[in-house]
Amino acid sequence: MDKLSVAQARKVESVGKKVLLRGWVRTRRDSKGGFSFIELNDGSCFGNVQVVADGSLPNYQNDVLRLSVGSSVAIEGEVLASPAKGQATEVKATSLRVYGDADPATYPMQKKGHSMEFLREQAHLRPRTNTFGAVTRVRSQISRSIHEFFSEQGFFYIHAPIITASDCEGAGQMFRVTALDMAKPPRNGAGEIDYSRDFFGRGTYLTVSGQLEAETYATALGKVYTFGPTFRAENSNTSRHLAEFWMIEPEMAFYELPDNMDLAEAFLKRVFRDALEKCPEDMAFFNERIEKTAISTLQGIVDSQFVRLPYTEAVDILTKSGQTFEFPVKWGIDLQSEHERFLTEKHFKCPVILYDYPRGIKAFYMRLNEDGRTVRAMDVLVPRVGEIIGGSQREERLDVLTERMQEQHLSPEAYWWYLDLRRFGTVPHSGFGLGLERTVQFVTGIGNIRDVIPFPRVPGSADF
RNA sequence: UCCGCGAUAGCUCAACGGUAGAGCAGCCGGCUGUUAACCGGCGGGUUGUAGGUUCAAAUCCUACUCGCGGAGCCA
Secondary structure, three states: OEEOOHHHHOOHHHOOOEEEEEEEEEEEEEOOOOOEEEEEEOOOOOOOEEEEEOOOOOOOOOOHHHOOOOOEEEEEEEEEEOOOOOOOEEEEEEEEEEEEOOOOOOOOOOOOOOOHHHHHHOOOOHHHOHHHHHHHHHHHHHHHHHHHHHHHOOOEEEOOOOEEOOOOOOOOOOOEEOOOOOOOOOEOOOOOEOHHHOOOOOOEEEOOOOHHHHHHHHHHHOEEEEEEEEEOOOOOOOOOOOOEEEEEEEEEEOOOHHHHHHHHHHHHHHHHHHHHHHOHHHHHHHHHHHOOOHHHHHHHHHHOOOEEEEHHHHHHHHHOOOOOOOOOOOOOOOOOHHHHHHHHHHHOOOOEEEEEEEHHHOOOOEOEOOOOOEEEEEEEEEOOOEEEEEEEEEOOOHHHHHHHHHHOOOOHHHHHHHHHHHHOOOOOEEEEEEEHHHHHHHHHOOOOHHHOOOOOOEOOEOOO
16 A cells, blocks of 8 residues: 555556545546546645545445545545546545545635635635645745756855844835834933834844845855845835745856856746746646746747847837837836836847946946946846846945945945955955746746735735 | 726626626535536525715715725835
8 A cells, every 4th residue: 555646646657556645625526327536636736636436435425425625535545547538547446534524615615716816815725726736836846946056056055134234225115123012112312212222232124135145155155045035015016016025146256247147047047947847737737727828938938048138228229119108218217117018028029138227226236337327237027027137246346336325325334244345355246136926927927926925915914 | 105997695797776696616306437527406695894865775976995907116
């Protein structure tokens, strides 16, 4: 008696084995001949295994005929080649034991399709659906591919802190972390809350980026990456934003911007290729039910070269495109979603890496170009999702970096340790940030970012 | 946060000033291996919340809550 997963039991190699399967009933069909078909799923793969439960089972009347969607069972039996179409194998049950019923009158999950909005309200049960099982397996595979890719490229995995004292990283609103009693917090002379008497002796926040910390390790170990949760308290209500999401941030010493682009392109291709090769059943489902171009888009990207285009030329293309945009394009402004979408979806029809942005619209740490007007920033744009990667070559010159900080009203004293990296043994270096959820969205074709993370945190909602 | 749209049975929706309906699911029955099984029957509702207009409100008006699409911000 082998304990098999449903994935194993569905393979022809398992025919003839006596097996034990455990899982959840997806549906039951009763035959005219006094026996039943049970579709069993245990999450190990997209498909179910068909179990044939004969009327001669001692508990056929009492248990089998009462099985409903969501019931949990243990089934002993033999794997047979299926005589009917639709599946290679089936399991002829010799015994069936019910772990737990799922009362069909009250169990929210039904056999038919539910809306994504309804499933979001049932976030604890939605992993039992085809869609969320598939999303979960693909998300897991993507995470694994990321670690494998960086490991093979000689990167070290760095755990950046989640609690940070930098309140001025400039990457959006931060969540405050405090152990003070907010009902009666200590006050200073000015009547403000005195965070110097808080747990850490100063105000602290949840991280909005591990980049600055990653730079400290890149300038010692060469190539590093972070992969962890990130928090933004922005009141963003869109299908592309979460208050808590997972970000991947590689940071590489001795990499200049073209090296950074090479890495970003190879990285995305590897992740997409793995999804296609290692999750074919799940991807076929997304392609059929969620996004008709999911597979062809990914395959196209794996096989093609990303377009690399300076911001200035992108502005040229947009102004000469003949398209009317809600926001007119002009050199010096940040590109809008509609502009980015036009470039990647209509003009080039492939991923586009835009680089050398105006200094005024990008972060202080991005390296200033010789022209004095642009910085070595890069954004990777993909169809449907837009910006999936944002990165840059970092400013390694102490004087220029200090100047740029003052330009953006940041205090160099607060960043003393970051500036030390430029004071002592400074090197050219680069890095980028990739949103895991946006990557999962892009791969699966799922429209709303709240449906590619198990328990989404967004303004007004932190359920489950 | 801004603009627009929406909320009706467990789920997906219809009814658009005059007694709230259908499909699916559920329950009961039928059906010689089924594939979102099929066929027949039955039950199922304070129409998101709170006010207002009207002889009469799911329907018109106001506020609020939540959801969706888009924008901003970004990953």
